[in-house]
Amino acid sequence: MRYRFALSAAAAASIAPTAAAFPTPQRDVASIVSPIWADEASRDKAGEADNVIRALAIRPGQTVADIGAxxxxxxxxxxxxxxxxxxxxxxxxMPRYLDxxxxRVRHAGLKNVRFVTGTAADPRLPASSVDVALLIHMYHEIAQPYELLYRLRASLKPDGQVxxxxxxxxxxxxxxxxxxxxCEVKAVGFSLVSIVDLKPGYLAIFKPAAPVDPRAVTACRA
Known part of the structure; x- marks a missing residue:
């Protein structure tokens, strides 16, 4: 997630985010228990990926980040x-998940996939490079959601989506x-575009809004 709503160099320096600047979530953070959310055949039968791809209008030539792949x-x-x-x-x-x-990607012959090892607070993606960032059945496992979303925002193109x-x-x-x-996503400078019912679950789509000072971010209460 990256933004061209670029702050001036002086302003950016004055609010350079550190881990201490971001609140911790005021809710439980689920543990990472498996790289598989559910069996793929069942998800395909329910049309999950097709519905998400359609709702986001993902198309040829775009860059899509699969966060927590x-x-x-x-x-x-x-x-x-x-x-x-x-x-x-x-x-x-999790490096072993990426390995x-x-x-799997190699055996499928896919040539347009790159791999990035991030942290709980930083996805470590190139600035202003991503059209769509996907966070699928894993947001509840992010230990530092406010910092991660803030840094993810910087990797989005101006019209990018989360x-x-x-x-x-x-x-x-x-x-x-x-x-x-x-509440949590809007707190770090996003606006809600829409929520789509997926049965089960939902798809929430956000876009960058006005940038925020990380020191002003407060945790939402469950």
């Missing part, structure tokens, strides 16, 4: 859509209540 369910389905002129960035904080996904798929239930049960999600 895990086993690569979305990476494998988005790469053919963006085609050889596009790029999928498969990002995760397995690299093998798309979060989750279940509408408490985070300790591997879900994220819609209202709480919207």
């Amino acid at each position: 895990g086993s690569g369910y979305y990476t494998m389905r988005v790469a053919p859509v963006v085609g050889p002129s596009g790029l999928v960035i498969a990002q995760d904080i 397995r996904l690299k093998s 798309a979060i798929v989750d279940l509408d239930r408490p985070s300790q049960y591997h879900g994220m209540p819609k209202a709480l999600l919207v």
Whole structure:
């Protein structure tokens, strides 16, 4: 997520974010238990990826970041859509997950996938490079969501989007209540575009709004 709503160099320096500048979430953070959210055949039968790709109008030539890519369910389905002129960035904080996904991508013959190892606070993506950032059934596992979203925002193109798929239930049960999600994402400089019912779960789509001073970010309460 990157923004061309560029702050001046002086302003940017004056609010250079540090880990201490961001609040911790006032809710449970679920543990990372598996790179697989559910079996792929069931997800395909429900049309999950097709519905998300359609709602986001993902198309050839775009750059899509699969944040918390895990086993690569979305990476494998988005790469053919963006085609050889596009790029999928498969990002995760678990190197062993990426190692397995690299093998899967190689065996599938996909040439438009790159891999990035991030942290719980920083996706480590190039600035102003991403059209769509996907966070699929993993937002509730992010230990530092405010800092990660703030830094993700910087990797978005001016018209880029952040798309979060989750279940509408408490985070300790591997879900994220819609209202709480919207509050947290808006707190770091995004506006809500739409929420799409996926059955089960939902897709929340955001776009960059006015940049915020990270020191002014306050945690939303569950």
